[in-house]
Amino acid sequence: MKPYVICHMMSSLDGHALTDGWDRPFKKAAGELYEKLAEGFAFDAWICGRVTMEEIAHGEGYPTGLAKAPIPRTAWFAKRDADKYAISIDPHGKVAWKSNEALGSHVVEVLTEAVSDDYLAYLQSIEVSYFFAGKTDIDLYQVVETLGRELGTERLIVEGGPAVSGSFVNAGLVDEVSVVILPLIDGRGEHPASFEIKQQDWRDAHYLTLTSAEVQEGGGVWLRYRRLA
Secondary structure, X not given: OOOEEEEEEEEOOOOEOOOOOOOHHHHHHHHHHHHHHHHOOOOOEEEEEHHHHHHHHOOOOOOOOOOOOOXXXXXXXXXXXXXXXXXXXXXXXXXXXXXXXXXXXXXXEEEOOOXXXXXXXXXXXXXXXXXXXXXXXXXXXXXXXHHHHHHXXXXXXXXXXXXXXXHHHHOOOOOEEEEEEOOOOOOOOOOOEOOOOOOOOOOOOOOEEEXXXXXXXXXXXXXXXXXXX
16 A cells, blocks of 8 residues: 655745755754654654755765675665664665664665665665665655555655655655745745756646644744645
8 A cells, every 4th residue: 555645844935945054043943843743744754865864874985895796686674663764765875874773763775776786785784774766767656665565654754855855746646745834035046945846857736735724833834735636
């Protein structure tokens, strides 16, 4: 069964999602609010793109020469009974994890078959799970299906960045959209929006129905939408 997919974002009033350049106390308070609201979804897996996961991993590269022979491009799960899973969309294997946990969740790398044998050997050495979702590009349908089938994922929360969130929406995989609108205007025209879809990949506008709007302490507004049937 396909997991229920929630896209949870936060943005400035003018729709920008990246927090660099924001005042430190404001940024900290916004992050705490965002995480508190996320926990209310009772998800069993959360997913982010490579850039976001590199910020979480704090790694500085991984050792080479670990692979002594070609490694089959088949799924490898070090753990199947975790309370929560951190799913890393990392097509070419660049995130350097220091351990197999991220924010208390077991790490699962989503890769393409173009990844190096050394990276696979490295993941196995630190017991980070992984599976493949395409030869050179990630197939998000395959990602969601594999998480449900292999790990029993029932509720998956997509937490960015903007390209990953946009890709999930563009693929029609998102059941619910949650956005925390923060009381600031960013104003940087080239700064990424909450949902970024490349022009050549854009399929159609996605229409939603509002299910709730709640004012939060500090002046933010939490908006929740469901996908129109």
